[in-house]
Structures are given as structure tokens and as C-alpha cells.
Amino acid sequence: MKRSPKDVIESARTVSRRALVVGGAQVAVIGALGWRLQSMQVEQADQFRLLAEENRINIRLLPPARGMIFDRNGIPIAANEQNYRVVMVREDAGDIGEVLARLTELVEIDPDDLTRAMDEMKRRSPFVPVTIADRLSWEDVARINLNTPALPGIQADVGLSRVYPAGADLAHVVGYVGPVSDYDLSRIDDPDPLLQIPKFQIGKTGAENKLEQTLRGSAGTRRIEVNAAGRIMRELDRQEGTSGKDVQLTIDSRLQSYVQARLDGESAGAVLIDLEHGDLRAIASAPAFDPNLFVRGISVRDWTDLNENKYRPLAAKAIQGAYPPGSTFKMVTALAAFEAGVVGPNETVYCPGHTDVFGIRFHCWKRGGHGNINLHESLKQSCDCYYYEIAQRVGIDKMAEMARKLGLGIKHDLPLSAVASGLAPDKAWKSEVRGEDWRIGDTVNASIGQGYVLASPLQLAVMSARIATGREVTPRLVRLIDGVEQPSGLGENLGINENVLRRVRASMNDVCNHRRGTAYRSRILGDDVKMAGKTGTSQVRRITPEERAAGVTKNEDLPWERRDHALFVSFAPFDKPRYALSVVVEHGGGGSKAAAPIARDIMLQALYGGPPPLDAYPEADRDRIADQQRRIEARIPPGSRGSGRA
The missing domain is CATH 3.40.710.10 (DD-peptidase/beta-lactamase superfamily)
Incomplete structure (x- = not known):
């Protein structure tokens, strides 16, 4: 049956609209792919190059500052102080014994601490930092930093450590903190990821223990780049955590x-x-x-x-x-x-x-x-x-x-x-x-x-x-x-x-x-x-x-x-x-x-x-x-x- 001129024109219009829709869709897809390729090849080239070289991005937790405890007059009775320490990365040290010998010539280190550190390095991966000594003076840290070229694998570090200014006077009230143990973890149904951080400290006795959730705070995060061996290459991003809440006791x-x-x-x-x-x-x-x-x-x-x-000093009588x-x-x-x-x-x-x-x-x-x-x-x-x-x-x-x-x-x-x-x-x-x-x-x-x-x-x-x-x-x-x-x-x-x-x-x-x-x-x-x-x-x-x-x-x-x-x-x-x-x-x-x-x-x-x-x-x-x-x-x-x- 012969089609009328009007039908032919209408049919042509329909085909043209479909072609435009299909063509537009194709252009959009190709454009999106092109934008993504450009982003990956130009803007994210460094990151993907590292991944291609078997590097990876890790998220690590940052421990928060623990809340302080004060007496009724505002005097600190459980505080945080800067703790200067020296750590060693076995992978970078080469001859460990020789490096430690040089270190002990610069700063005085307890032989028991050296023995403990050596034992810990044997248990841990070679790229994990191990604390050799802590509570160093600023003068000790300065000497270590000046001699860094002669101390491969040695790093001076600073963190926060708990201190009790009143000493024994408030020991049975405030209590004390200590590293998280397997026993501590076994008593908690849903442990905070913070507790998995090596040597992270929690309250063991007294108010430190009973007010743990209040004093602990929440973790921050640190995004780092590590290579296939696990060594840290660089820090990409850091978000600090929330410090624990301060507590004031009624004690004078x-x-x-x-x-x-x-x-x-x-x-x-x-x-x-x-x-x-x-x-x-x-x-x-x-x-x-x-x-x-x-x-x-x-x-x-x-x-x-x-x-x-026999007088049982550990007992809070x-x-x-x-x-x-x-x-x-x-x-x-x-x-x-x-x-x-x-x-x-x-x-x-x-x-x-x-x-x-x-x-x-x-x-x-x-x-x-x-x-x-x-x-x-x-x-x-x-x-x-x-x-x-x-x-x-x-x-x-x-x-x-x-x-x-x-x-x-x-x-x-x-x-x-x-x-x-x-x-x-x-x-x-x-x-x-x-x-x-x-x-x-x-x-x-x-x-x-x-x-x-x-x-x-x-x-x-x-x-x-x-x-x-x-x-x-x-x-x-x-x-x-x-x-x-x-x-x-x-x-x-x-x-x-x-x-x-x-x-x-x-x-x-x-x-x-x-x-x-x-x-x-x-x-x-x-x-x-x-x-x-x-x-x-x-x-x-x-x-x-x-x-x-x-x-x-x-x-x-x-x-x-x-x-x-x-x-x-x-x-x-x-x-x-x-x-x-x-x-x-x-x-x-x-x-x-x-x-x-x-x-x-x-x-x-x-x-x-x-x-x-x-x-x-x-x-x-x-x-x-x-x-x-x-x-x-x-x-x-x-x-x-x-x-x-x-």
C-alpha cells in the first residue's frame, strides 16, 4: 500500500527524534567515561601509581587525650604530661646492637628496658616501632635528634602519659591506669576499637576504672600510605579525636x-x-x-x-x-x-x-x-x-x-x-x-x-x-x-x-x-x-x-x-x-x-x-x-x- 506524503514526513520526524535521543545518550556515556578517565589518569595518577606498585592506604586510630581529674578546689590529681620517648624500627636499624650501644652513650637507659625492648622487637614485625625508653628529658631528646645520622632506625617521639601529682595520698581514691590486657578485653562484650591499640591504657582501679567511659574520650583517625612491606610512606590525612571529659571530685x-x-x-x-x-x-x-x-x-x-x-597497702580499707x-x-x-x-x-x-x-x-x-x-x-x-x-x-x-x-x-x-x-x-x-x-x-x-x-x-x-x-x-x-x-x-x-x-x-x-x-x-x-x-x-x-x-x-x-x-x-x-x-x-x-x-x-x-x-x-x-x-x-x-x- 502506497504511503501518503504526510505519513512519510511523520515517520522521518520520529526517526530523527530517536536518533537524537540515542546519540545524546551515547555522548553522555562517552563524556562520563572520558571525565572518569581524565580524573583517574591525571588527578589521581599518583595514588593509582602507588597502588599499582602494591602500596595501600590504611586508616589508623589516634588515641584521645584522657580526661583530667581534679579535687574540689580545682587541683589536678590525675593529669596528663608530655612523655618524651625514643623508639626503634628494626627494619631501618641494620645492626641493632651497634645502634643501641651508640644510643646508650648519649642517654642513660635502664638495662632492663633494653632487654624488654629487644624481646619485643623479636616478637613484632620489623617495621613496627618499639619503645626503647620513655620519660626522657628534653635535653636527652635534643641529643638524640642531633645524632640522628649515626642512629639509623631511632626516632624521638612525644606523647601523653598519665601522672598522679598527689602520689600515694590519693592512690585508693583515684586508682591508676595500665595497658589493656586480655583479661580486660574478655570482660567487655563489645570492645571499643581504641582498646586494640598496642599499649593503650585504661583505668584499672578506683575512679580511673569506674569512670573509664567518661574519661576515655573518642578516637581520631589517621590516613596513611604504607608499602607492601607495611612501612609507613607518608601521612595523607589526620582527624583528631575528642578528649575525655574532665571530672571534679568532692575530695579535698x-x-x-x-x-x-x-x-x-x-x-x-x-x-x-x-x-x-x-x-x-x-x-x-x-x-x-x-x-x-x-x-x-x-x-x-x-x-x-x-x-x-602485712599492713596490706594495696587494700582500700x-x-x-x-x-x-x-x-x-x-x-x-x-x-x-x-x-x-x-x-x-x-x-x-x-x-x-x-x-x-x-x-x-x-x-x-x-x-x-x-x-x-x-x-x-x-x-x-x-x-x-x-x-x-x-x-x-x-x-x-x-x-x-x-x-x-x-x-x-x-x-x-x-x-x-x-x-x-x-x-x-x-x-x-x-x-x-x-x-x-x-x-x-x-x-x-x-x-x-x-x-x-x-x-x-x-x-x-x-x-x-x-x-x-x-x-x-x-x-x-x-x-x-x-x-x-x-x-x-x-x-x-x-x-x-x-x-x-x-x-x-x-x-x-x-x-x-x-x-x-x-x-x-x-x-x-x-x-x-x-x-x-x-x-x-x-x-x-x-x-x-x-x-x-x-x-x-x-x-x-x-x-x-x-x-x-x-x-x-x-x-x-x-x-x-x-x-x-x-x-x-x-x-x-x-x-x-x-x-x-x-x-x-x-x-x-x-x-x-x-x-x-x-x-x-x-x-x-x-x-x-x-x-x-x-x-x-x-x-x-x-x-x-x-x-x-x-
Whole structure:
């Protein structure tokens, strides 16, 4: 069929449009290919030439600067310092022994460090830098740089290293950092890639460990070009990471240094709490250790000395230690009995020097007894028989309930290692844990803080704080994170009868300030700074009937490990309490003799913000105290000394 001229023209137009579309597409494809070829051949020629020569681009992580830790006054207690070090690349060194010999002529290097470095080089690839020595002086680095042509494979490097300016004074609080171990990695479900960096350091103990995520920061990246052998050819790009957040603790490092110095020579723990916010002003454990030893890797000798010391310097006794609280627990028993209504404030109990319970004799510390005695006198003179009696009336379950209300038997939430839970035992606990029924003798023992009852110095300080304020004071260690205020530990009202609390506080006041009080010798003079407290002595051995008949052996005549623990709890000033304090001296003997004098000195140091005036002490003690103050001030680092009344 013959097509009309009109159809022919329309057909031609259609073909032309299709040709244009196809042609345009072809031009676009060819153009894109040409642009890509031009880019690859001209703009990226160097990169592809390197790849053709078996070079490759690697991304490596850059460790961030670790966040710093400050005390409440802004003094650094965990900081970062520049660390000059010298490293060797075995591949570039040639004769390793000869190069190292030249190096040791320029700078002094510990032979143990050389041996360790040689061993590490044998394990690692030849192109991986190995640290020969660190913490070099700038003069050492300058000498190395001047002699670089004669030291093939040797490079001077600089990085950041953790340092603890307060040394041993804050070791148990701040803790220390160390290299990531296989054990560390096994405890983490999804490890941060930073942890894979060789010798990357993380917090091992104390706040360094518990605040690790806050302090660590995030990694940066470094894009480098390496050849087929893995040698770094050049750095192509660098993006710095984000530094860790700074943390400010509630600790007063000046006061902490004083407390550590005052505990010198003892195996002891002390905790001081500010009652306004529950801030922990001092957490001291003696003896202590220098955390800087662990940053670089502690020597075998130092590690052995720490582990074999019978006073256990690695143990944070103030928070980890769990001790029978002895007579410091008597306030718990009294408050439980009064709250339950089983005893009146003026009701007396007769103390003949012992109490018989189902054929078992429980002794008072005073062999001849105290006679008829009420609550006030029982705390002031620390009569045991009074508490044996009222404990049988109230029962262990209500005593345990009161103990927990006052902060005992509770693991307080603090960013510290191994915070002790202590133990406020009750019937259910013994049935579940021991598989035995609770006995009345257990209650009698518990009434004076013996038997199963255990408490840490931290818990005893919290107990004192709650008695002093009537509030649920909660200990706070972190004050600021990156400048943000952390929740206060002020606490709500405990719900304990205020009249009963006043009676207990008045009795604790007389413990220190009445001539018949057990801590009268450790009193503070001055109406505006009077201290209230309670002594405690907890046995660590059983005294047999035969020994009692022959005469109980004095603590000073026993081996150190068999002597009683000495305890003291307190708050001050009595009229307007600002601080609560506990001191535990392991195997110190009596609380009035060993723990109370230490507590008195610490409390005065806190109240006055530095060395107190000598007239705050009884006149007979002033010459001895003056000499003691001189010795302690000489031991405290100059930058840690405080002055002026707080």
C-alpha cells in the first residue's frame, strides 16, 4: 500500500527524534567515561601509581587525650604530661646492637628496658616501632635528634602519659591506669576499637576504672600510605579525636594529705563526710602506695614489697574493709529499741558485769559492772549489759532494719573499686546463707557490734552523718563532670523520732565531753567546735573462760594480728554539725586509745581548714600536738597545704 506524503514526513520526524535521543545518550556515556578517565589518569595518577606498585592506604586510630581529674578546689590529681620517648624500627636499624650501644652513650637507659625492648622487637614485625625508653628529658631528646645520622632506625617521639601529682595520698581514691590486657578485653562484650591499640591504657582501679567511659574520650583517625612491606610512606590525612571529659571530685586533696600523714604507721581507714551535700572530703587508707609505679609497669621488687606487707597497702580499707563495728553499733540497737517502744529513755538496766542468756555468760567490758544504767549513761560509759538486755526485747530483725536505715549493710553507689556491702544480719539471712536458725545469743552478740555484724569505715561515717542530721545522707564522690553538677547527697528525712535522736546525740556529746565519757581525753575545746562521738573496740579472737579467770591478756602483750580493732565515729560541731567522721585502726587495741585521738585531729583540721590553734586541745596535750603538727606539715607537699578557717 502506497504511503501518503504526510505519513512519510511523520515517520522521518520520529526517526530523527530517536536518533537524537540515542546519540545524546551515547555522548553522555562517552563524556562520563572520558571525565572518569581524565580524573583517574591525571588527578589521581599518583595514588593509582602507588597502588599499582602494591602500596595501600590504611586508616589508623589516634588515641584521645584522657580526661583530667581534679579535687574540689580545682587541683589536678590525675593529669596528663608530655612523655618524651625514643623508639626503634628494626627494619631501618641494620645492626641493632651497634645502634643501641651508640644510643646508650648519649642517654642513660635502664638495662632492663633494653632487654624488654629487644624481646619485643623479636616478637613484632620489623617495621613496627618499639619503645626503647620513655620519660626522657628534653635535653636527652635534643641529643638524640642531633645524632640522628649515626642512629639509623631511632626516632624521638612525644606523647601523653598519665601522672598522679598527689602520689600515694590519693592512690585508693583515684586508682591508676595500665595497658589493656586480655583479661580486660574478655570482660567487655563489645570492645571499643581504641582498646586494640598496642599499649593503650585504661583505668584499672578506683575512679580511673569506674569512670573509664567518661574519661576515655573518642578516637581520631589517621590516613596513611604504607608499602607492601607495611612501612609507613607518608601521612595523607589526620582527624583528631575528642578528649575525655574532665571530672571534679568532692575530695579535698589538702585535707586528704593531712589524713594520710596522720594515719602513718597504722593499718587504718578514715572517712570524712561534709553534711551539707554528702560530699566525701577525705577517704584515706593506710598504708598506701604510689600509683605512678603502675603507669609504666611496676617492677617485680616493688610488687613483691606491696604484696608481702602485712599492713596490706594495696587494700582500700576505708571502702573495702568490713569490720565488726563493736560499740559504735550501740546507737543502732538503742534507736531500734526506742522506735519499737520496748524501752523508755530513763528506764534503767542493771549491769553486774555480765548477762546470762540460756546458760551462756556475756561479759561487759567493765568487770565489776556499771550498776543501774540508762540510755544516756550506757552510751557515755559504753556499758555492754544494757544493750544485751534491750536487744533481747527488740529482736534482730528490727535492729537490722534500723542498721540499714542508717546506712549499714548497704553497698553505697560510688565510682570506687570493690565497695563493701558490710552485713546487717537478720533471721532470713542466717537461714538462707548459713542454713541455720537464728539464736538469741546471735542477737546479744549483734547488739554490741560483734558476731555477724560487719561495717566499713565508709558505712560508719554514713551512719554518723545520718544520726547527726536525721536525714538520709548519701555519700557523693563526683562533684562535676565536664562542668555539670552531679546530684546532691543531702537526702530526705529518715523518719526517726527526733526526740530519740536528740537523746542519742546528747549521749555521744558526753562520750567526748564528760569526765566519765570513754573519749574524754580526745575532746575538743571550744563551744563552737565541740565534737560528739562513740568509741568502739571489736574483738578478733575469742576470750576463753580460763583466760578470764586468770586475767584477760592486754592487747599490747598480744601479737599484732590478735589485737582488737579500734574504732571511733563522730560528728562536729555538736550544735551545728558540718562533718561526720569514722576511723578504724586495725588491731589498734581500744577505740578510746588508738582511734579517738586520730579522729579528733582530723576533725579539727577539717573545721579550721588547716592546722588548728593549740588551744583547741587540752593543755596537757599541746606540746605533743605542736611537735606532731610540725612533723606532719613537713611531710605534706607544699602545694597541698591549706590555710585559714573553712
